[in-house]
Amino acid sequence: MSNASQQGSGSQQGADDFDVVIIGGGPGGYGAALYGASAGLRIAMVEKEKVGGTCLHRGCIPAKELLETAHVHQTVLGAGTFGITTDAPEVDWSVTQSRKQKVVDQLHKGLSGLIKQRKIETVAGTGRLESDHSVTVELSDGGTRTLKGDAVILATGSVPRTIPGFEPDGSVVCTSDEFLELANLPRRAVVIGGGAIGCEFASTLADMGADVTILEALPKILPGLDEDVAKQVLRAFKKKKIDVRAGVKVTGHEPDGSGATTVSFGDGETIETDLVVVSVGRRPYTDSLVDDGAGVDLDDRGFVTVDELCRTSADGVWSIGDCIATPQLAHVGFAEGICAIGDILGEHPVPVDYHAVPWAIYCKPEVAFAGYSEEAAKEAGFDVVVSSSRYMGNSRAQIIGETDGLVKIIAEDQGDGTGGRVLGVHMVGPWVTEQLGQGYLAVNWEATVDEIAHYLQPHPSLSELFGETVMTLTGRSLHG
Numbered sequence: 141m142s143n144a145s146q147q148g149s150g151s152q153q154g155a156d157d158f159d160v161v162i163i164g165g166g167p168g169g170y171g172a173a174l175y176g177a178s179a180g181l182r183i184a185m186v187e188k189e190k191v192g193g194t195c196l197h198r199g200c201i202p203a204k205e206l207l208e209t210a211h212v213h214q215t216v217l218g219a220g221t222f223g224i225t226t227d228a229p230e231v232d233w234s235v236t237q238s239r240k241q242k243v244v245d246q247l248h249k250g251l252s253g254l255i256k257q258r259k260i261e262t263v264a265g266t267g268r269l270e271s272d273h274s275v276t277v278e279l280s281d282g283g284t285r286t287l288k289g290d291a292v293i294l295a296t297g298s299v300p301r302t303i304p305g306f307e308p309d310g311s312v313v314c315t316s317d318e319f320l321e322l323a324n325l326p327r328r329a330v331v332i333g334g335g336a337i338g339c340e341f342a343s344t345l346a347d348m349g350a351d352v353t354i355l356e357a358l359p360k361i362l363p364g365l366d367e368d369v370a371k372q373v374l375r376a377f378k379k380k381k382i383d384v385r386a387g388v389k390v391t392g393h394e395p396d397g398s399g400a401t402t403v404s405f406g407d408g409e410t411i412e413t414d415l416v417v418v419s420v421g422r423r424p425y426t427d428s429l430v431d432d433g434a435g436v437d438l439d440d441r442g443f444v445t446v447d448e449l450c451r452t453s454a455d456g457v458w459s460i461g462d463c464i465a466t467p468q469l470a471h472v473g474f475a476e477g478i479c480a481i482g483d484i485l486g487e488h489p490v491p492v493d494y495h496a497v498p499w500a501i502y503c504k505p506e507v508a509f510a511g512y513s514e515e516a517a518k519e520a521g522f523d524v525v526v527s528s529s530r531y532m533g534n535s536r537a538q539i540i541g542e543t544d545g546l547v548k549i550i551a552e553d554q555g556d557g558t559g560g561r562v563l564g565v566h567m568v569g570p571w572v573t574e575q576l577g578q579g580y581l582a583v584n585w586e587a588t589v590d591e592i593a594h595y596l597q598p599h600p601s602l603s604e605l606f607g608e609t610v611m612t613l614t615g616r617s618l619h620g
């Protein structure tokens with residue numbers, strides 16, 4: 141443990157002394173705990189609610205489960221094209237909700253078992269870092285307990301932001317927290333915010349049969365996406381009749397007292413709806429987390445300030461996940477947890493490369509990408525060559541009946557119009573979140589087009605489109 145404080149280590153530890161004390165049991169915190177325990181560290185993890193955090197209970201998992209239900213609904217609606225006749229399918233929302241909860245509960249049970257098996261001590265309560273690596277815990281069942289760690293990791297995550305005038309009211313206005321627990325499927329919904337989570341919710345509701353409007357203050361939804369990919373999403377949303385209103389600000393809403401409300405936006409426009417979903421980002425949850433004497437700096441937005449190895453301004457204290465200003469993604473939290481534990485062990489870990497993390501948006505059509513978009517690569521000064529291929533020409537896409545979308549690869553121009561190093565891989569279409577893996581590897585391995593163009597893809601498969609797109613960048617092609 142070369143980088144942790146030397147106080148109280150190894151066999152002299154008492155019941156409240158640990159190699160590492162982690163505050164927060166979400167993907168960042170439990171990822172660090174599992175990885176650290178697998179390396180032989182004695183770990184305590186303080187969690188005020190349930191291990192698994194936002195991701196398992198109020199984020200990734202329930203949101204994707206509901207998206208899958210919406211996908212099944214659409215599949216059944218389209219079954220006639222395969223010659224399978226069905227009576228008009230209906231969504232039984234109570235069954236949908238209980239299936240979602242069953243998936244969450246099963247994963248929670250598995251995770252809790254694994255944590256126990258690795259002998260990680262989970263302390264139920266709210267933790268606060270004092271000076272000298274002391275963590276005071278207000279225990280959930282009353283009383284306090286003070287834990288001491290040679291190292292401390294802060295992993296308290298984030299909570300939804302709200303907009304003044306649109307505070308969640310338990311009926312007509314909700315954030316992601318309440319959306320995932322909705323008792324009824326609304327007939328009409330307004331989603332405020334066209335980021336990844338807003339678009340996933342809009343897609344879920346529309347595919348379940350609701351009339352959906354997205355109100356986005358920025359000039360376009362899903363900012364930062366490659367232009368060609370964003371266009372595909374917009375086209376698909378239009379097809380499913382999602383009304384996308386970008387460049388408009390919401391100004392307020394007036395409930396009618398009978399379960400509906402009228403949202404005002406833009407230049408005096410209004411829209412009546414049964415549900416408003418506020419999806420305008422998440423703020424770090426660092427309220428009362430550190431005592432002044434702990435020496436941990438927060439920035440003016442409340443994020444814990446860290447260096448490239450997730451070290452805070454206090455010696456022997458690290459911070460990871462959504463409470464630091466890095467991409468708010470569960471897998472980034474895992475990577476930061478692994479990095480922090482590696483640093484605690486003195487193993488000189490490689491810092492997380494935030495530029496090249498995999499991004500996945502699970503709306504329909506799905507979006508997945510890693511590395512530079514075409515616009516960003518050009519802005520960064522690269523001479524690029526670009527190749528895109530559409531799923532329309534892919535046999536598996538025809539078989540499954542999902543032909544909208546494309547794979548786009550951006551590579552350095554070798555000077556003769558062929559591709560050198562792969563800079564970015566961008567996908568939109570069927571199951572692309574499952575296909576990004578090889579694109580992510582190519583970008584992060586800094587592979588050149590020639591190095592990977594000869595690798596085979598199974599036939600018929602959706603992933604052939606990646607292979608074909610890479611080959612096109614060599615100047616030769618099969619179908620492209």
Ligand code: FAD
Nearest residue numbers: 164166167168188193194195199267297461462468469470
């Ligand atoms: P959290 O998961 O927020 O966990 C923090 C934990 O700390 C919580 O359990 C909390 O109770 C606990 N805690 C806080 N303060 C204290 C304290 N003082 N003492 C004790 N315990 C405390 N990411 C993806 O990668 N893919 C997705 O598909 C995806 N979908 C999402 C969908 C939605 C609707 C939302 C809201 C988020 C989604 N995310 C997704 C983001 C992902 O959930 C977060 O990036 C991830 O959960 C962050 O992990 P974390 O450990 O930093 O924080």
